[in-house]
Structures are given as structure tokens and as C-alpha cells.
Amino acid sequence: MAYEHILYDVSDRIATVTLNRPDRMNAWTPVMERDVRHAMETSNADDNVRVIVLTGAGRAFCAGADMDALKGLDPNDVRRASNLPPFDMNRRPDWQTRYGFYPSIGKPIIAMLNGATAGIGLVHALYCDLRFATDNTVFTTAFARRGLIAEHGISWMLPRIVGHANAMDLLLSARRVPSEEALRIGLVNRLCSPEKLREETYAYARDLADFVSPSAIAVIKRQLYEVPFQTLAEATIDANREMMVALNGSDFREGVASFMEKRPPRFTGK
Incomplete structure (x- = not known):
């Protein structure tokens, strides 16, 4: 498949999925959604892949939804970008929701957060299994400051990562959270200097690929x-x-x- 808004590469049994709209700080689009899901499912089916790294091109991981796309969004058809059936809330989640498919991938997914991680970008980072970030990364849920609610399962995932009180703070205030605080509350697993992020992330990924x-x-x-x-x-x-x-x-x-x-x-x- 030819991808439009991501880059995909496999090396040393590590698949790298790179959000690739650096001129827009990798703002999320329906095309990116389609590309990322296809790349994740491709990695899952590839026996040559042991670990998946999700990252962003340029100076941001993902600064949130593309505002131009949001302006044209039909509120009566929020599922138009995915062809998935409506989620049945009367049974346990089967991890096939619009963005919640990451847990169904049977391989570890590491979010390599190289810069701003906001809104839908934070949602995707949370669905990854581990999060390594630069020590100057800033995080925000963003939703409440746009008149939106806790979207796409973040109300389920965030408290399980940072605890109920911290999740309430981050969702209600939608404030900017510096990297040091993100590490302290468990939002990220590891902080690295911008120069060392790639080296440390891939060293960890290679250890999983080679020895686990x-x-x-x-x-x-x-x-x-x-x-x-x-x-x-x-x-x-x-x-x-x-x-x-x-x-x-x-x-x-x-x-x-x-x-x-x-x-x-x-x-x-x-």
C-alpha cells in the first residue's frame, strides 16, 4: 500500500511508523488514520517484525487533529473516516474501536515522542504500550479547551496510566504538562535528550526483538x-x-x- 501521511520502514525486526506531515506538526487527518491502522496491522502480520515504534517527523509527535479537517466535520457522522461498525457498549471492549485497536496488536508498540503531543496525538501515545519522550516534550489533552469531551477512550486509558486524580486534572484543565511532570505521574516511561531519544528508544526495542x-x-x-x-x-x-x-x-x-x-x-x- 502506498502511504500518503506516514512513512513505514522495517529494519532489524523493528517496524517504524512515522507520522509524516512535519509542516503541520503531524496534525491528525482521516488519511493518517487509515495509513497508521494499515501499517500497524501489516506489522502485526509480518513475522519479521518483533517490535513497532510510532513516532513523528520533524519537531512534533502529533499536535492534535488538523483544525481544517475539524472545521468541515459533520457532527452527525463522526465515524465517516473509518468503516468500522458502531461499537457495542453492552459487551467488553474487543479492541477494534476506531483508535483502540492498538492493544489487539500482539507486539510491543513504543511511542517515540519527539515533540508536542496533544489531543488525538496524546490518545495515540496512550494506546501504545510504552512511551519514550524528549525532555522538552509538552503534553496536553486539549479537548476541554476546544469544547470537546474526553474522546476515543482516553477516559478509560488515561486513569489506568496516571491514576484517577491526575487524569481528572489533565482532562478538566487541558493544561500543558511539561516532560518532567509527565515522567513523575507515569505518563511517560523514560525521558531522553532530543539527541539521545532515537538511540535509547531503538536500543530498548532491539533488546526486546533480540532477547525476549x-x-x-x-x-x-x-x-x-x-x-x-x-x-x-x-x-x-x-x-x-x-x-x-x-x-x-x-x-x-x-x-x-x-x-x-x-x-x-x-x-x-x-
Whole structure:
């Protein structure tokens, strides 16, 4: 597929998805939405990809929705950019909502936040599994200052990352949050200088790609996103079931063998 608003690259078993509208600070568009989702699903289906990095070109990660697109948005058809059916709120989320498909990707997704991360840009960063940011990145939910509500599941995801009180603060005030505060409240996992962000992000990604079992990652990621809908008993039963599968898998045998033989593992994801 030829992408219009992103760049896509695979190297060293790491797929990089780059929002590519640097002249507009990577402002989000329906075309970008289509491109990002296709690239994520492509990465998920590619056995040569172990880790996905989502980042932005230029001086921003994503400064929010493209205001020109918002001005022309039909309020009676907010789903026009995606062909997904209406979300059934009477059952547990199946991670196929408009932007909430990231948890269904069975590979770790790292948001490499190279600059301003606002509004819908913050939503996408939160749906990633980890967030590495420059030490001069500024974050904002933005919605309340545009007369909008907590969109696209951020009301579910944000409190689970930063806690209820911090989420309430960030959503109600829509204030600008500096990187040091973002690290303190858990909004990001790691801060780096702008010069070191790429180096540190890809060092972490390569460590996952080279030394961690893909099958274990896929199950652990699913477990963590399922837990909010489970009791302790259900989570334990699920873990016991998955452990039996893992013990019979080739990745477990390879993990033990590589440890005993003091060599790097050769995981297959089986």
C-alpha cells in the first residue's frame, strides 16, 4: 500500500511508523488514520517484525487533529473516516474501536515522542504500550479547551496510566504538562535528550526483538489489557492456562537452553 501521511520502514525486526506531515506538526487527518491502522496491522502480520515504534517527523509527535479537517466535520457522522461498525457498549471492549485497536496488536508498540503531543496525538501515545519522550516534550489533552469531551477512550486509558486524580486534572484543565511532570505521574516511561531519544528508544526495542520471546510478549500484553475486566480468580485461571501452553512451546525450551548454554536466544514465537 502506498502511504500518503506516514512513512513505514522495517529494519532489524523493528517496524517504524512515522507520522509524516512535519509542516503541520503531524496534525491528525482521516488519511493518517487509515495509513497508521494499515501499517500497524501489516506489522502485526509480518513475522519479521518483533517490535513497532510510532513516532513523528520533524519537531512534533502529533499536535492534535488538523483544525481544517475539524472545521468541515459533520457532527452527525463522526465515524465517516473509518468503516468500522458502531461499537457495542453492552459487551467488553474487543479492541477494534476506531483508535483502540492498538492493544489487539500482539507486539510491543513504543511511542517515540519527539515533540508536542496533544489531543488525538496524546490518545495515540496512550494506546501504545510504552512511551519514550524528549525532555522538552509538552503534553496536553486539549479537548476541554476546544469544547470537546474526553474522546476515543482516553477516559478509560488515561486513569489506568496516571491514576484517577491526575487524569481528572489533565482532562478538566487541558493544561500543558511539561516532560518532567509527565515522567513523575507515569505518563511517560523514560525521558531522553532530543539527541539521545532515537538511540535509547531503538536500543530498548532491539533488546526486546533480540532477547525476549515473541510468544511470551503477545500473551503478557493480552493479559495486562484483559485484567481490568477480570476478577483475581479469573486472571489466575487464565495465567495457569497460558502457562501450560508456554511450557509446551518451543520458545520455553529455547529460553532454558540459551540460558544454560550462555548464548543469545533464537526465539521463533512458537
